[in-house]
Amino acid sequence: MTPDEAAFLAKKKEKAAVRRAKPEDKGVLGLTSLMDIVSIIVVYLLKSYASDPVIISPTAGQKIPLSTADSSIQDGIPIFVTQRGITFGDKKVVAMTAEGDIEDSAVTNHLIGPLFDAMAEEVDKAKTLGENIGKPWEGRAILVGDQDLKFSVLVDVMYTAGRAEFSQYSFCIIRKG
């Protein structure tokens, strides 16, 4: 080792020792920019918040019909009618055939028995609740159908709802455009 090299190594070691002896700076995480992004996201989501009185969550595989109608959804009880079955109150009450018709055993003269029972129970509850809070029960059924739903099935569901004392109907649609 030449004297120059030895001097260079000694200097390097000295520098390393100084660096080690130096106290470490405390790292500060800059949260301001993150806060800005998060605030913007929260404001955007609040703007997009569903303000309808009834939150319609379509069942799996359901394609809600499209329409140019723009009337907001009024308060009511949703009935989900798909090609697979009829769901009322988070419970599948009727199953459909492969052709998209209601099973024969469930229908008698357009009346869908299991759906009628479930609706009648719900109507009783809604009426009692309405009496307790002093608000008359409007009897509105929101039919959340499927694009391919047959008219005959739709009529049977409407007839059953009518028999269960629902007097007003709304078809739930997705606004076009």
Added chain:
Amino acid sequence: MARKKREEGEIEANLLPVMNIMFLLIPALLMAMEFASMASINVSPPKFSSQPSEPKPEDEKKEKPLNLKVFIMEDGYRVSADGQQEGAEAGKAADSKAPTIPLAKAGSPLTDYDRYDYKALEAKAKEYKSLFPTEQIVTISAEAKIPMQALIYTMDALTGSTCKLGKVQKGEGIPEDCYFWQPVVEGGAG
């Protein structure tokens, strides 16, 4: 006397609790977010009157109702007003079950929702509306296999494609581009 100046240190707000709330708000709002804008079409069931009421003098003065009916068939629309089908021979209610408005896409499957001539139906609705400006009710019926989407598009055509009822405030009149916006859905044969 010199006043001792107190050095003001930079105070940093603790953002972590705010961040925690913000991050909890994001999934909560995402859950309640409206991805697709939902709306509704108010539909009336057919009205049956068991006891015919005696005609009031006011009713007699009123003009004869249009009683517009649209029947959606697999091969087109059958339109009738006051019991008389469009295009049928005078005095005959139906004209050999032929559609008043044939399909726009003849031979297309039922799942093709654009098979019907919605523009022609809308033009027909506009024509009737100009003759009966106070009428707003239309009775719609369909054959058993007609899909719901075709029914909805038919309602849209009868209401008017540019009609915006959602923006109409209480007490305001219905816009002129809204034709028959009160559909009555009737089951059975038309």
